[in-house]
Amino acid sequence: MSSPGGRPHLPVECAPRLRPGGPFGLLPRPLTIRDVRRENSRTATFVLDGELPEAKPGQFVMVWLPGHEEAPFSLAYHCPVTLTIAAVGPLTRAIHGLGPGEALWLRGPYGRPFGVEPETERPLLVGGGYGVAPLAFLAEHLLAAGRRPAAFVGGRTAEDIIGVARLEDLGVPVVVTTEDGSRGEAGLVTQPVGRFLARGEGDVLYGVGPHGMLYALARLARAHGVPAQLSWEAYMGCAVGLCGMCEHDGALLCVEGPVRHVILE
Numbered sequence: 001m002s003s004p005g006g007r008p009h010l011p012v013e014c015a016p017r018l019r020p021g022g023p024f025g026l027l028p029r030p031l032t033i034r035d036v037r038r039e040n041s042r043t044a045t046f047v048l049d050g051e052l053p054e055a056k057p058g059q060f061v062m063v064w065l066p067g068h069e070e071a072p073f074s075l076a077y078h079c080p081v082t083l084t085i086a087a088v089g090p091l092t093r094a095i096h097g098l099g100p101g102e103a104l105w106l107r108g109p110y111g112r113p114f115g116v117e118p119e120t121e122r123p124l125l126v127g128g129g130y131g132v133a134p135l136a137f138l139a140e141h142l143l144a145a146g147r148r149p150a151a152f153v154g155g156r157t158a159e160d161i162i163g164v165a166r167l168e169d170l171g172v173p174v175v176v177t178t179e180d181g182s183r184g185e186a187g188l189v190t191q192p193v194g195r196f197l198a199r200g201e202g203d204v205l206y207g208v209g210p211h212g213m214l215y216a217l218a219r220l221a222r223a224h225g226v227p228a229q230l231s232w233e234a235y236m237g238c239a240v241g242l243c244g245m246c247e248h249d250g251a252l253l254c255v256e257g258p259v260r261h262v263i264l265e
Ligand SMILES: Cc1cc2nc3c(=O)[nH]c(=O)nc-3n(C[C@H](O)[C@H](O)[C@H](O)COP(=O)(O)OP(=O)(O)OC[C@H]3O[C@@H](n4cnc5c(N)ncnc54)[C@H](O)[C@@H]3O)c2cc1C
Pocket: 060, 069, 071, 072, 073, 074, 075, 083, 084, 085, 086, 087, 088, 089, 090, 091, 092, 093, 130, 133, 232, 233, 234, 235, 236, 258
């Protein structure tokens, strides 16, 4: 079929979609920074002038600045879009140099989110380092679904502990651990999680943080026979399952993660 000008005329259902990658599309869209809240010397929370009402906790956006590589960041909140970013490399250090009125370029949201685990009442939410970022957003969803979450926030030192107030504001009890004992209980965050499970005070685990912590949570879930949903990290290129950069344990984390369910044997 041809149009009068001789160009092929696509039937409506074949017409190219201009924005196939979600509400913000495959091409990054600039969003103005509304507010910057410093969490600690390395980490800051950026509140942006934009909303992603359909986004779910555990999903991420790709963030870009001209002249830099893109990188994924979990949504700390969706309305307004809020990101908690640790300055670790070129992109994140450049973002930390920005202030209100300046722009970040975003595309997404992407990835499999956390879900409400059926037939559970007492979810244990575990965050290490900036992994705490999406936990309050997740807690809000679980509370709305009638669950009674408790949270566990771990870090190396007191300086590394972020996000506790946001969880407590929701009425979620928070257990804090630091490896040097400078705040809360001394040791690893998985220790109090293990105690809660042993006492039957938790029936599902949710985790975001370093891979060592996630592997430990997977072992705890299997040992206690409770389901677990864990958010894994990898370098990401395209975020839509094409480039293969984010392969982890045989899964492409951008589309088959970042949240993966632990298989209980
Ligand atoms: C799904 C997902 C969600 C994320 N959410 C957040 C978030 O909410 N807040 C946040 O601050 N960061 C988050 N990250 C991590 C962030 O995308 C990376 O730290 C990013 O690479 C930083 O870019 P950069 O150019 O500043 O530093 P880069 O030069 O890319 O990295 C600097 C250094 O950090 C380390 N590093 C970075 N990424 C990884 C990785 N995936 N695995 C192991 N080491 C790594 C490396 O040692 C590297 O040398 C997330 C990553 C994923 C996959």
